[in-house]
Amino acid sequence: MEKQNKRDMICRRIASELKDGDYCNLGIGLPTGVADHIPSDMRVYFQSENGILGAGPRPESGMEDPDLINAGGGPITAIPGASYFDSFWSFSMIRGGHVDMTVLGALQVDQEGSIANWMIPGKLVPGIGGAMDLVSGARQVVAAMEHTDKYGKSKILKKCNLPLTGHRVLTMIVTDMAAIKVTDEGLVLVDVAEGFTVEDVIKATDADLIIPDTVGLFN
Amino acid sequence: MEKQNKRDMICRRIASELKDGDYCNLGIGLPTGVADHIPSDMRVYFQSENGILGAGPRPESGMEDPDLINAGGGPITAIPGASYFDSFWSFSMIRGGHVDMTVLGALQVDQEGSIANWMIPGKLVPGIGGAMDLVSGARQVVAAMEHTDKYGKSKILKKCNLPLTGHRVLTMIVTDMAAIKVTDEGLVLVDVAEGFTVEDVIKATDADLIIPDTVGLFN
Amino acid sequence: MPQIITGKQAAMMLRDNDRIMVSGFLVSGCPEYLMECIVATDVKNLHLVGISTDYDDRGVGKLITAEKVKSLQVSHIGTNKTTQALYKSGKLDIEFVPQGILMERIRAAGAGLGGIFSPVGVGTDVAEGKETLEENGRKFILERPIRARVSFIKAKTADKLGNLVYSKMSRNSNPVMAMGSEITIVEVDEIVETGEIDPEKVVTPGIFVDYIVRKGE
């Protein structure tokens, strides 16, 4: 499958977890795409941690405003009914459990529900940003990621070995191969992506997976 | 001296401690009068802890607004350049040392700089209100009070015996008999009120007073 | 996204022994219509969080006078004779909380904090039994979050997404109480269409609001 198709599939599967009226924060990169897959009869309000509730799509070229940007610095718009606030209140909102879902990219996740996405020691050190606050506070914390790295190695581990962004915080993991719920008992395989079997997913996953009697399909 | 004259004298002496451009919070009762004694060439901005910076005088009769009131519930106005804010930010402002002076009434004060003004066990229990925050945070904390109670007993004690509002927080005490600075060494008699001698003040004061070589006069 | 309901529906959400917050400072910013709706129900033994208890016959004082309240976390009761009498006769439990620290503790609950180290009341009864922290010779005491099940607040205007704007100094405890409870119910003077409030002017974003009641309805 092409990369964009994969990404669309992941984002569509995550969008299906949202309910009408939900408030949602999308991390930079892959998660941004979730906004494009909200059914047209559903209202989901996007929060950007730098200070808006009611973030809208990218403006037309020439209409960009440097004071209307998402967490990645990309231009956005404000939908009718939006509000602006400072970062102090924005993160109060996030940490206090008022945001229904946050979707974040991940370098690694593990079967305890931990996530690592802020540094690779000695190589990549972008910093924490708002991710640690988001995973500690949002009601649902979803990792959106590729199932394996470029060498085909599982990014869903028994235990993360990169510095953690959050310890036991995830509620769901969605990849190009599987949709996985994080429960107190462990990782439960909910759906496999079209083109893969349950066996394929188990083989590509380092973490232990709980396989229920029925596993769904997504595409 | 008549009661109103006494009050005016106390408030005038306190007003003389303010500088042009200062931000000041006045407690209910006696301290409210300080606003009437600011020299006309000086700008002092009054903060009311229920949510305004730039509180102005009582409106004309018939112009009262129930959403423009001071900490005692009395009607006020907003001067040009005023701002409204919620109580969370109002007390952040107060506790963070951004308000130059607070003036509070007192039941008792003592030579350690402590103040008691929120309850008399078994008799009077109005509650703490904003007083504890104010005494902990304002840069100058001034007690405005009568020197003695109705039985002629000193209200400036060696040690307060009523429940404290603040422990070692006062910077100044102004009464109908004296203006006293609170220092690390103890209470320093700065001025005596017209009509009294230093000896009168010492006699009427339970607390130890430090008497400097020159003591001023106020009226 | 909030729902628009009646005052009666709002009041019926309460259960005996509920913990509630009611906004306002000496009636300004108090949802008085909702207080009347609560008085009209059978609910009892409420635990009430608020800045003051207003006056005997006005504001949140109506709940006290109607004997709906069994305990209070409050900063001031000096304007309400009924509250003082009930307290003195032992019929009302009261925890006095310094006004700014009441705001901090409610905000801590709403913002997911475990507590704050406060400089207020060090060396007074308020500090009794509380953990302390010392830094550069200054002492602080640990103040814990205050949560409730339902917050009743008051705004001037809401849009249909629950974005709120207040009148002048009436915002006082409203913004923090909108965060500190599981359910937030706002009484407003008017409801406008979504988009009618300038995003710069919104004081409380709609995410904190669950139910909207138009005053008198």
Add this chain to the structure above:
Amino acid sequence: MPQIITGKQAAMMLRDNDRIMVSGFLVSGCPEYLMECIVATDVKNLHLVGISTDYDDRGVGKLITAEKVKSLQVSHIGTNKTTQALYKSGKLDIEFVPQGILMERIRAAGAGLGGIFSPVGVGTDVAEGKETLEENGRKFILERPIRARVSFIKAKTADKLGNLVYSKMSRNSNPVMAMGSEITIVEVDEIVETGEIDPEKVVTPGIFVDYIVRKGE
């Protein structure tokens, strides 16, 4: 009450080894003109507090590129290659602070708190060496206030009393940074007469502002 000064005068207030805060999120809300004024001085070895270091040639990144900064408390450096290179080569000390907790720590300083118990980063490197609190099975870590000597912030409009209004999402770290330092200097697009800003619309009251600089002056 604030004074109106020039950008040069503002920059000259800095001393070597000063601790400063600079507002903004990826340039939005950053006092870029003041950054240029600082770059033009001889000041060095600054300790900088900010959300990110913006870009190499824009925003607070200008201070990094001009090698004015020796240490940072920051949440994100991913958009600035110079910061990353200096960090990797050991020329820049960095404490990474989660973005919301950075805001909390600055606000704690500005609001007179001794610290807050935060749920963020429990079980990660951020929690190392910090005191903990446990309540109802949730863990929190003690985060201390972050103070500086000077805050450089950016607003759209100031009146002559220093009341500030921001443009859209540019308010980000501005309101808390206005409180967290001994001295607050604001760069604005325009200065209006006192009374021209509606008291309801003021976001940062003038009490927090010490100096006002009109952009370019």
